[in-house]
Amino acid sequence: MKQDVQVLVIGGGIVGTSVLYWLTKLGMTDCLLVERRQLTSGSTWHAAGNTTYFGPYAEMTRLFAGSIRTYLMAEEESGQSVGFHQTGSLRVATSERERALFHSFEAKYQSLGIPYHVVDNKQIEALHPCIKTAELFGAAHTPTDGHVDPSGATHALAGAARNLGAEIKRQCPVESLHREGDGWLVVTAEGEIRARHVVVAASFWTRELLSPLGLNIPLYATHHQELITESIAEIAALDHEVPAMRDSYVSCSVRQEGTGLLAGVYETDPVFWALDGIPKDFKEELFPPDTNRLMPHLEKLMIRMPAFGEAGIKSVNNGPMCWTPDGLPLLGPVESCDGLWLASGFNVGIGTGGGSGEYLAHWIVNGKPHFDLPIVHADRFGNNITTDVAVESIKACYRQGYRLPDEIK
Ligand SMILES: Cc1cc2nc3c(=O)[nH]c(=O)nc-3n(C[C@H](O)[C@H](O)[C@H](O)COP(=O)(O)OP(=O)(O)OC[C@H]3O[C@@H](n4cnc5c(N)ncnc54)[C@H](O)[C@@H]3O)c2cc1C
Structure with missing residues (x-):
């Protein structure tokens, strides 16, 4: 060395x-x-x-x-x-305000050379057949991103x-x-x-x-949970991968994983881990899952994406996530x-x-x-x-999830 x-x-x-x-x-x-x-x-x-x-x-x-x-x-x-899946992403608008903000970002993305469009509900359905759009106001679509x-x-x-x-x-x-x-x-x-x-x-x-x-x-670290479903017939039948969806009302992101879905949830009341110091013997462990905490979000998700609710849950990961x-x-x-x-x-x-x-x-x-x-x-x-001030601030950030901040920088 x-x-x-x-x-x-x-x-x-x-x-x-x-x-x-x-x-x-x-x-x-x-x-x-x-x-x-x-x-x-x-x-x-x-x-x-x-x-x-x-x-x-x-x-x-x-x-x-x-x-x-x-x-x-x-x-x-x-x-x-690096296993890049260029699925694109849909950031759904759950209010008029969100849609107006999404439109206001168009020039920014254009200047950065990143493809970005605000799409209507019909286009959402064409891109992602599992999303029910009844309560949506369109979405911001970034077709060239995805996951690695x-x-x-x-x-x-x-x-x-x-x-x-x-x-x-x-x-x-x-x-x-x-x-x-x-x-x-x-x-x-x-x-x-x-x-x-x-x-x-x-x-x-x-x-x-x-x-x-x-x-x-x-x-400081919080728990963060994600769920992976069993195979979903509507997804398995497609000849392409669906875009990732992010939704401020559900406080959740959902992307395709194999022929199922993977949802990551930002809970309303995040749980902190090891506030007094990271255990010396911590290796690569995950925490025990706690799906009860996710239920309020999953209930909303099942309305937005009924196919998610119909599939069995294959696994739940609960891991540490670092926050400022x-x-x-x-x-x-x-x-x-x-x-x-x-x-x-x-x-x-x-x-x-x-x-x-x-x-x-x-x-x-x-x-x-x-x-x-x-x-x-x-x-x-x-x-x-202080730790107390930092923890309160992190809680507010975590529960903010995908809601846009009041002040857009
Ligand atoms: C369930 C879950 C899902 C997530 N999904 C996403 C996602 O989809 N997209 C996304 O962007 N983020 C996601 N994240 C967050 C993402 O995992 C982290 O933001 C990212 O991995 C942080 O990377 P890092 O390199 O900063 O930290 P780490 O990956 O934690 O790396 C820090 C490294 O430092 C090493 N280290 C610590 N102390 C020492 C020391 N004293 N000497 C030498 N080495 C040391 C550690 O062993 C560790 O390997 C998710 C998190 C969780 C919990």
């Missing part, structure tokens, strides 16, 4: 490997990524892999768009499939970065880090590493890892610690990881990112936010 590098990345999920990939693409090949266990060991391995282009924040859309592009580049360079295989994408990024000269060390937990000279001394279970820059992409582990430096990073108080990631330098960078706090890390890696790598290599995105800056919460 290298012991003296320009950049050390901590964490081998979709975000850490995206940062590593983009660093090497931009010519910074003296890099090492260390991972506590295996690549994808955190939240990445159990994610549904949804990568939509739709989002209310114009600048964030560049991270989403950059992600699919990044995964496909890594696929080509590594030979490892998160594990395939992570390994493609890792493989492509390795081809360009980066090193990846698994089973190598970082125990501590501190400033030394003009860089960092990082203590791992496998020995010490010196690095000019350290990127912490350790998701909900980041809070504890950095607290000895006097940093109060407001990252405003639901956006922490991306950029920690101003009080020269050479320390955050790439943590992602709750849609598959959707935004690839583009975020590109954004941060530009900042590290060129001294500034390739576009401005102050809403994700790493220091925006200051150092004094």
Whole structure:
């Protein structure tokens, strides 16, 4: 293992490997990524892999768009499939206000070169025969997004970065880090590493890892549940995959999985995990499912998509999801610690990881990112936010689900 590098990345999920990939693409090949266990060991391995282009924040859309592009580049360079399903997505409008907002985003998508149309109910039915449109006001349709295989994408990024000269060390937990000279001394279970820059992409582990430096990073984990149905005859009969659907009233996303459906639910009263610290022996476990909590949402979903209710449930995954108080990631330098960078706090890390890696790598290599995105800056919460305040804020974000914020940036 290298012991003296320009950049050390901590964490081998979709975000850490995206940062590593983009660093090497931009010519910074003296890099090492260390991972506590295996690549994808955190939240990445159990994610549904949804990568939509739709989002209310114009600048964030560049991270989403950059992600699919990044995964496909890594696929080509590594030979490892990222399992991209270009199904497109429908963000259904459940009110006149939503439809008007969807129309107001048209110019933004046009300027970003992303295909985007507001479609009517008839077009929704043609695209997705399982959606009942009686109470809808059309939908925003992004035909060129879809979902990837998160594990395939992570390994493609890792493989492509390795081809360009980066090193990846698994089973190598970082125990501590501190400033030394003009860089960092990082203590791992496998020995010490010196690095000019350290990127912490350790998701909900980041809070504890950095607290000895006097940093109060407001990252906490909630449960997040998704259900996968048995095969559905209406889906199996189609000769194409249906688009993903996202619905603010149901607070749920639904995409095709095989010949069944996969639904991810944003519950009204989210359950937090490990507020006092991530258990030292946590490996890749999932939590026991709790479908009772999902019932209010599933009842609404069965009205919107009766086929979902008629199918049996094949499996339920309940895994940890990392949150910041405003639901956006922490991306950029920690101003009080020269050479320390955050790439943590992602709750849609598959959707935004690839583009975020590109954004941060530009900042590290060129001294500034390739576009401005102050809403994700790493220091925006200051150092004094309490756990109670952060938890209340996260609850509000989580239950917001797919409802558009009052203020559209
Ligand atoms: C059920 C479910 C479904 C989801 N579906 C989607 C989806 O469809 N689309 C989407 O965009 N997002 C989805 N997500 C969220 C997504 O999984 C995360 O946003 C994403 O995986 C975060 O990636 P990451 O690299 O930041 O974190 P992680 O994947 O958690 O990676 C962090 C890594 O850091 C390592 N690490 C931690 N501490 C140390 C240390 N001290 N030393 C070395 N390594 C360390 C960990 O082992 C881990 O591998 C879903 C989440 C859940 C729970």
